[in-house]
Structures are given as C-alpha cells and as structure tokens.
Amino acid sequence: MNSELVLVLDFGGQYNQLIARRVRECNVYAEVIPYTTSLEDIKAKNPKGIIFTGGPNSVYKEDSPSYDKSIFEIGVPILGICYGSQLMAYKLGGEVATAPVSEYGKTDVEVDTSSLLFEGVSATTTTWMSHTDYIAKAPQGFKITGHTGNCPVAAMENAEKKLYAVQFHPEVMHSVEGQKMLHNFLFNVCKCTGDWKMDSFVETTIAQIREKVGDGKVLCALSGGVDSSVAAVMLAKAVGKQLTCVFVDHGLLRKNEGDEVEAVFGPDGPYDLNFIRVNAQERFYSKLAGVTEPEAKRKIIGEEFIRVFEEEAKKIGAVDYLVQGTIYPDVIESGLGKSATIKSHHNVGGLPDYVDFKEIIEPLRMLFKDEVRKAGLELGIPEYLVYRQPFPGPGLGIRIIGEVTADKVRIVQDADYIYREEIAKAGVEGLGQYFAALTNMRSVGVMGDERTYDYAVALRAVCTADFMTADCAQIPWDVLSTVANRIVNEVKGVNRVLYDCTSKPPATIEFE
Template sequence: MQNKIVILDFGSQYTQLIARRVRELNVYCEIHPFYHVPELDDSVKGVILSGSPSSVRDDKAPVPDLSHVLGQLPVLGICYGAQFMAQSNGGLVEASDSREYGRANLEFIHHDNALFAEVENGSQVWMSHGDTIMKLPEGFEIIASTRDVKVAGYHDADKNVYGIQFHPEVYHTIQGAQILRNFVVDICGCIQDWSPAAFVESTVEELRTKLGNDKVVLGLSGGVDSSVAAMLLHKAIGENLTCIFVDNGLLRKNEYENVLDSYKHMGLNVIGVDAKDQFLGQLTGVSDPETKRKIIGRVFIETFDIEAHKIQNVKWLAQGTIYPDVIESVSVNGPSVTIKSHHNVGGLPDKMNLKVVEPLKLLFKDEVRRVGHEMKISPTILGRHPFPGPGLAIRILGDITPEKVTLLQEVDHIFIEGLKSSGLYDQVWQAGVMLLPVQSVGVMGDERTYESVVALRAVQSTDGMTADWVHLPYEFLSRISNDIINKVRGVNRVVYDISSKPPATIEWE
C-alpha cells in the first residue's frame, strides 16, 4: 500500500508548494480542504497543517476536526497550523508587536529533537506572520527560536504534535527540505518509493483494470499534459484509444502539421480535424476576451462531439486534468469565481454521455514531465511551453481576422525559433507575442508608416500561479525586433513586456 501524507489546506498561497516538497522526497501526498479531513487508513502516515491568510483570533477562523488524528498520527503545523494547534490545546496566540516577514535565523535549536536533526544553528528561515504564540500549552516544549520569535518551533511528545512558525516549503528557508524530510521520513516513517517509474506501472495497471476492453476518446492539444495522458492510456489499452486533434485556426505557424507528425511517430491513433473556418467564422467581429473564450469552447465541443460520434461504442472521455486543477475545484474558498471558459470542459461528458478518466489527476506539471520522460516521450513535446487553450485568439487584442492571425503567427514564429536557435527556449517557462490594438507611426526608407505594434512576452514560472519576466539579452531582443520589422509586413514597432505576475497576468486577455 502506497504511503501517504495528508496536507490540510487553510488557504495558504504556499499549500501546493508543501505538497511539491513532500513529493520531491519521493513520498506521495494529497491536499484536502481543512473542513474535509479524509478517512485515515493505514496508508496515511502523517498530517501537515498549512498556513493561512486568516488569524486564529478571528471569529471565522478555519477550524478543522482533528479528533481522529491527534494522538493517532504525527502532526506538523506550519505557521497558522502551528498557531491553531497551540491555541486549541490551551496556549495563547496574540497579535505580535514586531510582526516578522521575510528572512530570519534560528538562534536556538533543540538538536536532540527529531524535527531539527542535522539543522544548523543560525539556519535561515522564512517568516510570514502577524500573530505570535505567546504561551504554549502545558506539556509543549520550545524546540526552536529566532531573535524576535521565541516559539519558532515546538513539540508535544504526548500527542506527537510539532509546530513551526516559519515556512519550510519555500526556497528562502535554506534547510527547509531537511526539516520536511525529518518529519515525513524519520518521524512519520514514510517509505520513499513515489517515483515516475512506479507511477507509470501502477497507473497503467489501474487503467487496464478500470477500462477493460472499452473504447476511449481523448482530445489532444499538442501540449505536455494531453500527450502524457495519451501515452499512459496507449500503454494500457492500445488501439482502443482514439485521439482527436482539432485545428482551430489559432495555433502557431505550422503547428497542426508538426504536431500530427510527432504523434504518428509515437504510435498513437490520431484523427486530425481542420476546423479553421468554423472557429474564425464564429469569431468575426468579436472583441470581448471572455466572449472569445466561450465561442472557442462551444465550437470545440461541437467539433469534438461530431468527430467522437464517428467512432463506434466509445464509453470514456479521457482528459489531461492535473492536480492543481483538482485542488482548485475543492479549494478552501470553493471553485474559482470565474473559470476561464477553455478550461471548463465539463460540458463534454454531459453532452456526450461518456464517463471520464483522468490519468494525470494526481500529478503536478513537473511530475507530468518526469512521467513523460520515463515513457521516452520526445523532449520536443515534454519541453514545449504552455500554450493557452484559446490559442492566438487571446493574444490578438480586439477583434480577430484571418489576416491578423497570419501576421501574429509569423511574428510568433520568429520569436520562438529565435529563442530556440539562441539556446534560450529551455530557460523560459512560457513565451509568446501579443498583437496590440494600436498602430504607431514609423519610418521605412523615405516613407512614413502607420502600422501595428507587437509585444513580446517571456516569463519564468513553476506552474503559472506566479511568474517573473525573463531578462533576455539585449542583443537577442535587438536582433528579434529587427527580424520581425524587416520580415513581417504590417509591423513597425516591437516592445518587451517586463511585468510580473502578480500584479499582471501572463496573457494579456
């Protein structure tokens, strides 16, 4: 039985990062909202309580029911989780006179305590809290302190509860990985056997059992998630999987042909559908971003449905849903208020009367890539930058015309191929070009021009939740700008977007 750590989410921005750090230890873990503590079978070896934007002193502070956890399993409270465990057991938490945000150093460490084994005196940690534990419950002992926070870490041996006021999951806590390893491996006793190879083996076997001889249809996008999901299903059921790749007319230059060719080399059964005219026809005169998304989602469903019904006896719809999507749908605050339409493919099963299978729903993006590598999927596919579901439609600000699509495809092609030829592509998480709804004056030869402006965008990120702009070399930007203006008729100005997320987003629409 696979060992498991359960993480209870109190709404912290770092909760997913805790899970990623645990999985980097080759230990499986799951995130659950604080109000839904799952049944704890023998596979669960420990529980971690996340931080929270809330204060334990608030009347509506999140309160979990840990009655069947305390005393049964080791518990680690992080920040809010630590404050909650202290207060709920009789301790005192108050607003701090000197709130601690950012870097701090552990000036006292109880080295005999298992949580801090091999952690050095003075080790840097990352604080982010406005409340402080002023008094610990009876039986609790301090196991770490900083200059300003006396209770930076505590332990209750009777209940097997640990609490730390800092965040071990962020990179700024230098020995955070060691602290989490101490808890997960040494204190909880987890076996470190969660690996890409083990995932492939167990998932393929589960899919074979679940699907039997049933037929499955999957919508391919050319991206990492759908490609890895397709290969897992192909390993499990072979020819019973049919993949459909729809050209919505908003893909990158030559992408439809290139992606179809790459899938043929993978042995997949792929149907290519040229639906450019249907999509672009429906988008004529539409400028509102959300309306664009809804039209693209609707036409995709209609197109996919027609093609899927040509296949006899299909019973399952496969989707490349990954773990962050699952977490969002059951988050502390409930589903997102506004779900971008191209992500909301939930209408497909209802319309088609198919059961859903999601082979990747337990994985983060980087884990999907490692699983793909394990299955020998081409690095070209696994290293492909994320691309928005609506494609270039949301990179053309304003209304969409075939001429604008062609122009943007040419500009985008120069930028992306330039990144590749300069050895910069793999240093960037996502890159693309926006066609702005403005024109600027320029001079070409002896003539004045009044042509389009394009904005280049390149960001670094882990999963798209936060992103920072990439400091591309000036020489590279200069060359790309010249290439675009000289080779693409209709563009006379190139700008570079240096906004981070937040406050900006990666896409412009």
C-alpha cells in the same frame, strides 16, 4: 496504489499545494484534504504522518478553521506549520496571542539542532515568516526548539507524542533549509522509506486503466498541450486502438504546431491509436470575424471547439469513456474532495455533455504540473512536447488584440516563431513563458524609401515559479535587437517591435 501516505490538512493556507509538492519531491506520496475531513476518514487512510497547513485566520475566533484535539491522540506524527502550529498550541493548552511585532518575510531563527526535525540544519537558519499572531507560551510537555528576537516559540515539539510545530513556512524557497526540515520530519519522525517514484506511478496507472477499460472504447480530445498529450499516451499504452484521439486544429496554434502534434500522434507516430485531425481553421476565422471583445472571442472559440468535437464524436458513435487531462491543482481549486466538480477542459469551453459516454477517466488527476512532465518523459514523449510552454486554450486568439483574421494569425505565428528561435539560439534560460503578441496599434514607419503604416508586435517574457505572480524577464539587449530586426524584415505587415516589461500583478501574463 501507495504504501506510504502523508496527509496535508488544509486550513486555507496559500501554500497548501506547495507543501504536498515538497513532500512528493522526497519521494513520499502526499494528498491535500480539507480540515473538515472526519477523524474516521483520516484514520482509514492510515497515514504515516499529517501536516497542518497555514491559514489566514486567528485560532481563537469562533468561525476559524479548527480540528478536534483528539487528532493528537491517534499516534500519527503531526507537523504544524504557521497557523497549524498555533492551532496545535491552542488546542493543547498553550497560549496564542497577537504578536507585539508582526513578522513578515525573511527571518533568522535559532534552532535546537539536537531535535529530529533540525538534524543537519544550521544553528541559525533563514526562514520565511508570515504571521500576526504567535505562540506566547508552549503547551505542557512541549520543548521550545526555535526562537527569533520577536518570537519566543518559533518551533516547539513533544518528541514523545511525535508532535512538531514551526511558526515559519519551511515549504517556500525563501526558507533556506526548509526542505531539509520536511525531509527530517518524513524520514526521522514518520519513518517513511520514500518509495513513491514516477516510473512506478506510470506502470501502476497503465495497469489500472487497462483493467478498468477492458474491451471498452475511449475518446480523448487532444489539444497538443502537455496534459492532454501525457493522458493520451498513457491511454494508448494501456488500450491501444480502443482509443480515438480527436485533435481539433482551430487555426490558432503556434507555427507548425498542428503538424508537430500529428507527427507524434498521427499514423506515422510511435503510438498505436486512432488519430483524427480536424482542420477547422476557416470555421473558426469566420466565426471570429468582426469580434474584438476578449471574453466574446474566448467564448466563441470554446463553443466552436465543442461543436467540432461533437460532430466527430457523433461519427464515432457511443464510447465507454471520455479522457480528460485534469491535473491535481485543478482538482484542488475546483473544490477539494468534490470530484464531481469537473473543470472545463482548458481547450473545451465546458464538458461535452452530448457525447455518449459512461464515465470520465482522468489519469493525471493526482499529479502536479512538474510531475506530469516527469510522467511524460517516463512514457517516452519527445522533450520538445513535454517542456513546451503553457499555451492558452483559445490560443493565439487572445494574443491578437482586436479582431482575429487569417492574416493577423500569420503575422503573430511568424513573429513568435522568430522570437522563440532566437531565444533558443542565444541559450536564454530561466524563462517561465515567452511569446509574441499582435497589438491593435498601427503606426508610421519607413521601409527603404517608402512610408509604411503597419502593425506593432509586442514581445513578452516572464520569470515565474507558479504563474500566480511573474517578473518581467531581463532578456539581453542584443538578443531583443536581433529579434526586432528579423521580425520587421521578415514578417510582412509589421514595422515596429515593442518589449513588454510589466510584472504580474499589475499585468497578466497573457495579453487578453
């Protein structure tokens, strides 16, 4: 599929996915592979370059991730990052030792700008360090191209053998000119042309699906989320009416969301496919009656989703393929290279094993979230769907503390709708996720001359790049005040509005 490939050899670093994303941002296709991949397999992939990731270990411990030093002889350019740089030094006869001073955080590095890696980079550049070991002595044939006050070899290279190493993390945002360095490695050292573009990915994938499916029948569980929507549209463009999308509305979606999904995928939408919407709200509410424990709620919602999907699938009969909106981070997290580990679909409690199908199609399995969004726009999916906020599979079921009832769903839907409307009106930007949740707390209030005893709604908004950590968003007070006034006045059953200003950690982004 791709003429150019850069391999990211994973030694257990926390930024392995990020390195691949940064490479792809330069329009060069990158794949993350485990360090246990054999040299034969690596050579067979014919990569233009290899990047060694960081990792938490020490190179001289016996059980640390390692690689045979013959990899340095195959003539493919290699860039070692952090642990990867130490491994290169150690394997090629340099010295790695415990650093007298551990460096962590933003650090100024002085670099040799005549190096191909540092072309156009400032002579003193700010980078992100995170290490307790360091390269005490570079291997023979290597030139030191970067240092800090505490780190004699912050960068080194053997230009003749196209081996480069940096002790810092160029892939993270805190390394100010890190992306320029990665770009230099890809284009100056690996001589990539940068021919990997989303439009060609979309075209190629549609053609491949068409060829694979032939005249077969395809079934897709559509949640209305970004991943399943993009996967469904790709299939629709490839095989049209051979695709049936089943959309289970469990009554726990945001306000009007079920109708929005139907408007795009239903009979009046732009796509040629079979669309089945199952309005199963009452079934879900009755199953959830009296249940207050968060995990129990998740399980019930997941299982009931499968039951409903199963009933619809039986009506359709045997299909050849089942579509899943699995994306690359899921593939990496569920075990690199073990494609058999199929994650439970984010809206399905587990894989529907009763559905009679031959094979799974996962058209997005090599894409990161931001790339899925680009593919969505490329396919002509409306922006409001493509940039919709992440939404948990159990939906509002985990944004209602305690028992879920139809009335509580109405409260949280209406409050959330007002909140999102006012955020959009005020043009607040940079929010990773924001929503209203319904607490289980009731308190006394005054409405007119009457005392009330009603619920408190909590508003949440966070800023985050990766959803692993998140900071509470500082929304302007006048916006919050307008939202609070509107919710109390317009949503029956609420007399108090709270703003959650906890970061993650210690809190999670969702409430349950």
